[in-house]
Amino acid sequence: MPDTTRRRPLGHLVRRILPLAGLSLLLSACSLVRIDNPQNAWDPRGPIAERLDGLFWMVFWIAVGVFVVVQGAIIFAVVKFRDRPGRAMPKQVHGNAKLEITWTLIPALILAAVAVPTVRGVFDLTRCDSGALQVNITGHQWWFEYDYPDYGITTANVMVIPVDTPVCASMTSEDVIHSFWVPALNGKRYLIPGQTTVLPLEASEAGEYWAQCGEFCGLSHALMRARVVALPPDEFDAWVADQQTYPAEPEPGTPAFEGLQIFQQRGCAACHGVNYGPDSEFTNLLAPDAFNGPELTKFATRDVFAGAYLPRDGETRREALAAWLANPPDVKPGSFMPNLGLTQEEIDKLIEWLETLK
Numbered sequence: 001m002p003d004t005t006r007r008r009p010l011g012h013l014v015r016r017i018l019p020l021a022g023l024s025l026l027l028s029a030c031s032l033v034r035i036d037n038p039q040n041a042w043d044p045r046g047p048i049a050e051r052l053d054g055l056f057w058m059v060f061w062i063a064v065g066v067f068v069v070v071q072g073a074i075i076f077a078v079v080k081f082r083d084r085p086g087r088a089m090p091k092q093v094h095g096n097a098k099l100e101i102t103w104t105l106i107p108a109l110i111l112a113a114v115a116v117p118t119v120r121g122v123f124d125l126t127r128c129d130s131g132a133l134q135v136n137i138t139g140h141q142w143w144f145e146y147d148y149p150d151y152g153i154t155t156a157n158v159m160v161i162p163v164d165t166p167v168c169a170s171m172t173s174e175d176v177i178h179s180f181w182v183p184a185l186n187g188k189r190y191l192i193p194g195q196t197t198v199l200p201l202e203a204s205e206a207g208e209y210w211a212q213c214g215e216f217c218g219l220s221h222a223l224m225r226a227r228v229v230a231l232p233p234d235e236f237d238a239w240v241a242d243q244q245t246y247p248a249e250p251e252p253g254t255p256a257f258e259g260l261q262i263f264q265q266r267g268c269a270a271c272h273g274v275n276y277g278p279d280s281e282f283t284n285l286l287a288p289d290a291f292n293g294p295e296l297t298k299f300a301t302r303d304v305f306a307g308a309y310l311p312r313d314g315e316t317r318r319e320a321l322a323a324w325l326a327n328p329p330d331v332k333p334g335s336f337m338p339n340l341g342l343t344q345e346e347i348d349k350l351i352e353w354l355e356t357l358k
C-alpha cells in the first residue's frame, strides 16, 4: 500500500498554481483598469458610443445575474442531492409542466427585455440627424478619403470634426469592402462598393481618436488606419478656412520647386491631385478619378499619412516620407503606389516640396 499520509510533493503544488497564475495574468491583460489603449471600445467619448457602451454593460450585468443564479442552483443541487450511503433517490421533476413553462418563460422575458433597447439602438446608431455635418468617406486599399461637400474639402487619413456636433458619415468603397471603426465614437460599419452606408459620429470632448479598418481588405488591411480629430467649433472653423486655401507656389530655383517638377515628370500626378488654384501659373494638377491616391493639396497639414500608419513610433516625419517615397510596397505590403525608383536626391527634393503643401 502506498503511504497516503506523506506530504504532497512540490510539483503537485506548482501544477495547481501555474494555471491559476496564468489565468490571472490573462485576465489582467484585458483588465478594465487599463484604458490608455487608444482603440479601447470601453472608453466612449461621445453620446453614440456611450449608448453602445450602456447597452453592453446592461447585457453584461444581466448575464452576470443569470450566471450567478444558474450556477448557484447547480452548486446547490450538486451539494444538497449528492449521493450518500443509504440516501433515497430525490424527488424527480421531469415532466412537471408548470416548472418547465416557468423556466422557458423567464429566459424568453429576459431576452425580450434585452431586445427592446438593442433593436432600437441598432436602428438609431445607423441613422443621421438631418442637421448633421456631412462627411463622405471613401475606402481605398489602404486608406480612407474624406470629402466635406458643404465646404468643398477633400482630404485623407485625418478626419477633422467639430466637438459636440452630430456628424453624418456617408460611406462607400472604391475597391473592396472596408469597415470604418472609431471605437471611441461609434461601432463599425461597412463601406461597400456601389452602395452608401451611413454612420453617425459625435465627440463630446476635443481630442484625437484612433480608427481602424474593421474588415479584412487585403495585404495591408492591418495598416489601414485613420485618425478622427475633434476640435472646438472655432478651431474647426479655422481648419475649414485653412483647407479652403491653396498652398503657396514654390519659388523657382529652390529645392521645393525642383520637387514639384519631379512630381510632374515622374508621373506622380497621374494618381495624386495637387491644386494651386485657378489663378496659378502651374497647371491645375488634379488627378483623374481612376486609380487615384490621396489628394496632396494640403498634405503638410496632416500629421499622419499612408493610411495614418506613418510616421511609425520613433520615426520623424521626414524619415517616414523618405522611406515611403523610396519604396512604398516595402513600407505597406501590396501598396498601390509603386516603387518609382527615385534617387535620394529626388526624394529629398520631393520632401522639400511636399512640406510646402499647406
Ligand code: HEC
Binding pocket: 141, 142, 143, 156, 157, 220, 263, 266, 267, 268, 269, 270, 271, 272, 291, 292, 293, 294, 299, 302, 304, 305, 306, 307, 308, 325, 332, 335, 336, 337, 338, 340, 342, 350, 354
Ligand atoms: C500609381 C499611382 C501612384 C503614383 C504614380 C504615385 N502614388 Fe503616391 N500614393 C498612391 C496611393 C494609392 C497612395 C496611398 C497608399 C496607402 O496609404 O496605402 C499614395 C500615397 C502617397 C503619399 C502619402 C499621402 C497621404 O496623405 O497618405 C504621398 C506623400 C505620395 N503618395 C507621394 C507620391 C509621389 C511624390 C509620387 C511620385 C514620385 C507618387 N506618390 C506616385 C498612388 C500613387
Ligand SMILES: [Cu+2]
Binding pocket: 139, 142, 177, 178, 179, 213, 214, 215, 216, 217, 221, 224
Ligand atoms: Cu480596409
